[in-house]
Amino acid sequence: MTELVSTTPGLYPLPDWAKQELSDLKGHQKHDLISGTEGADIVSAYDRAREEVVSEQTDAGLDRVVEGQLRWDDMLAHPLTVHENVETGGIVRYYDNNNFYRDPQVRGELTFSGDVAAELDATADLLGDESLQAVLPGPYSLSDLATDEHYGDEADFLDAVSEFLAGEVDAFPDHETLFLLEPSLVFSPPGEDVDERVPEAISAVSDATDADVVVHTYWGALDEKVYAHLMDADVDAIGFDFVAGDRDQTLYNVNEYGTKDDIALGLVDGQNTLVEDPETVRERVEWTLDNIQSQTFDTAYVTSNTELFYLPENRATEKLAALAAATEDELEVEA
Amino acid sequence: MSRDAENREQFRPENHDNEHFLLTTVVGSYPKPKWLNRANDLAEDPDSKFTQEHLHEAHDDACRVITHEHERSGLDTVVDGEMRREEMVEYFAHRIPGYEFNGPVKVWGHNYFDKPSVVGEVEYDEPWLVDEFEFTSDVASKPVKVPITGPYTLASWSFNEHYDSEADLAYALADLVNEEIEKLVEAGATYIQIDEPALATTPDDHAIVGECLERIVAGISDEVRIGLHVCYGDYSRIYPELNDYPIDEFDVELCNGGYEQIDVFTDPEFEPDLALGVLDVHTTEVETVEEIKENIKQGLKVVPPEKLTVSPDCGVKLLPREVAYQKMENMVQAAREVEAELDAGEIDLDAPVPQAD
Numbered sequence: 270m271t272e273l274v275s276t277t278p279g280l281y282p283l284p285d286w287a288k289q290e291l292s293d294l295k296g297h298q299k300h301d302l303i304s305g306t307e308g309a310d311i312v313s314a315y316d317r318a319r320e321e322v323v324s325e326q327t328d329a330g331l332d333r334v335v336e337g338q339l340r341w342d343d344m345l346a347h348p349l350t351v352h353e354n355v356e357t358g359g360i361v362r363y364y365d366n367n368n369f370y371r372d373p374q375v376r377g378e379l380t381f382s383g384d385v386a387a388e389l390d391a392t393a394d395l396l397g398d399e400s401l402q403a404v405l406p407g408p409y410s411l412s413d414l415a416t417d418e419h420y421g422d423e424a425d426f427l428d429a430v431s432e433f434l435a436g437e438v439d440a441f442p443d444h445e446t447l448f449l450l451e452p453s454l455v456f457s458p459p460g461e462d463v464d465e466r467v468p469e470a471i472s473a474v475s476d477a478t479d480a481d482v483v484v485h486t487y488w489g490a491l492d493e494k495v496y497a498h499l500m501d502a503d504v505d506a507i508g509f510d511f512v513a514g515d516r517d518q519t520l521y522n523v524n525e526y527g528t529k530d531d532i533a534l535g536l537v538d539g540q541n542t543l544v545e546d547p548e549t550v551r552e553r554v555e556w557t558l559d560n561i562q563s564q565t566f567d568t569a570y571v572t573s574n575t576e577l578f579y580l581p582e583n584r585a586t587e588k589l590a591a592l593a594a595a596t597e598d599e600l601e602v603e604a
Numbered sequence: 605m606s607r608d609a610e611n612r613e614q615f616r617p618e619n620h621d622n623e624h625f626l627l628t629t630v631v632g633s634y635p636k637p638k639w640l641n642r643a644n645d646l647a648e649d650p651d652s653k654f655t656q657e658h659l660h661e662a663h664d665d666a667c668r669v670i671t672h673e674h675e676r677s678g679l680d681t682v683v684d685g686e687m688r689r690e691e692m693v694e695y696f697a698h699r700i701p702g703y704e705f706n707g708p709v710k711v712w713g714h715n716y717f718d719k720p721s722v723v724g725e726v727e728y729d730e731p732w733l734v735d736e737f738e739f740t741s742d743v744a745s746k747p748v749k750v751p752i753t754g755p756y757t758l759a760s761w762s763f764n765e766h767y768d769s770e771a772d773l774a775y776a777l778a779d780l781v782n783e784e785i786e787k788l789v790e791a792g793a794t795y796i797q798i799d800e801p802a803l804a805t806t807p808d809d810h811a812i813v814g815e816c817l818e819r820i821v822a823g824i825s826d827e828v829r830i831g832l833h834v835c836y837g838d839y840s841r842i843y844p845e846l847n848d849y850p851i852d853e854f855d856v857e858l859c860n861g862g863y864e865q866i867d868v869f870t871d872p873e874f875e876p877d878l879a880l881g882v883l884d885v886h887t888t889e890v891e892t893v894e895e896i897k898e899n900i901k902q903g904l905k906v907v908p909p910e911k912l913t914v915s916p917d918c919g920v921k922l923l924p925r926e927v928a929y930q931k932m933e934n935m936v937q938a939a940r941e942v943e944a945e946l947d948a949g950e951i952d953l954d955a956p957v958p959q960a961d
Binding site: 283288291295301362369580 | 706707708709710711712713714715716719721761763764765805806
């Protein structure tokens, strides 16, 4: 008997009015992007935009509500690009997408920042009974997106990023779930020396919270060995991309090595405007759970595979409704 | 297999002074006159009395000005500077049934683009570029080149809701591009450039682009010059495969990288004509004639002079207009001087560029 929990990996598109307003307030160039010390007009615009995307989620009836990460101009690299000991270099491609972010060049110790905690505090204030979900890049992806100019060694840098993230999580307000996004585990998997350190790095972040922790992966299936190592991480669920990925490889990994007691299913396409209807999403949930012969789950998070900022605002909103409706009735799924 | 690149002779000006002829051209986009941006804003303002007809007239005026500006710089083939286009995918998607727009999506920071969605079969309706080609060739005394966003890029930079794969969508769009080129050729076009910047980011799809090009040139006379422009990429990932493309000319951006990649094209032998980027479009510093001549000679490492075209690296629309103009003028002068040196036998074609120490 599996409880279905509708959610998203965060990083929403800005509402169209906010795209315009913030582009007027901030400008279009590299040095105009978010620094962590923005002025009152900009803060106010983001506050209003946050309120809007939070309402959209609660109106849609999603089981977990995210902040939306609307300030994350640099997408998953954001927690570093606003850090005081990080300089931003050139504009570099964001994975395989027609999107770009500022290369975060770490020049000094990754001390506590509190930037993301402040966003979550503001979100928690907007919520009543709804459950808050925190979102962060996982330590491997964040270190993979950054350039280390301080720690000198890939493994030391991973540890430093992981400690930094743990410190950030420690300052978060109460949250029900923490999603750690780890697309780099698929896109640029760790080499031999680092792969066995990844689960420790993830566990260190996970141990900083009492919430349920989901390590979400996307843009393909995990390499078998990377997955085997990831299973050593102290988390409640691993998330898989069943849209863009090689489903057979993912199912093979899960059936061959088992998975955590909970699972996250990336079943709605975060990079295509075609809106799945709730029945389709529900069918995909059932198909996936039917194809995992090895176990049943306490909780299955039903989510888009990727962040949602790739979509125009209207379609992103419609996808929220589809996700919420797909998990709406209490129908129990036979695994 | 490359097409019949002999068709370049038709672009040699009647009064050309040199025996050698390095075809000079541009990639397409050019800075807009400031008043045109104001006209665009006014046309979008519902409270303004400025109508779409007014905007059309403003576009005509801008095209006339920029076409003449191209001619004054001495270019052998000219473009209208793409005055009517704001963005290279949106412009075509608005003209193709099957596309719809849902709003802006982020590229980076607060830079957005109206990434369209393909929600049904893409179809050919009204011609996309024939009117603007006819207008430009009426005002131009030089042959007019027509840049068209390629089907692979049109497919890659859209949301595909309808076709089974991005390749299927690209092939369907390629058939439409073919239809458009037929219409352009009927209207008198002799020089077409297919722009495929998306290939640079996903070079493993070079075979899809090859199949698209086969469809694009089907039934198009060898007299019509077909170029392919691909910018900002690792060219070794698509070379030598591009030798099999049915094109007359391959247009590259290499100046920006200091010609680090030029040797990629020397082995095996480069088959189509080479349209070499000899101006960096990312710096406002105007290259001197001498500097540009050295850049042109880089191209002679790859192809003989009769197969060399010179152009800026890419569209110049992000440069200040006076800088763009000065760069073009210097480029043309450099080409003419290199031609004269070739005529005089002053350039060693076996080693056109002095070796670094």
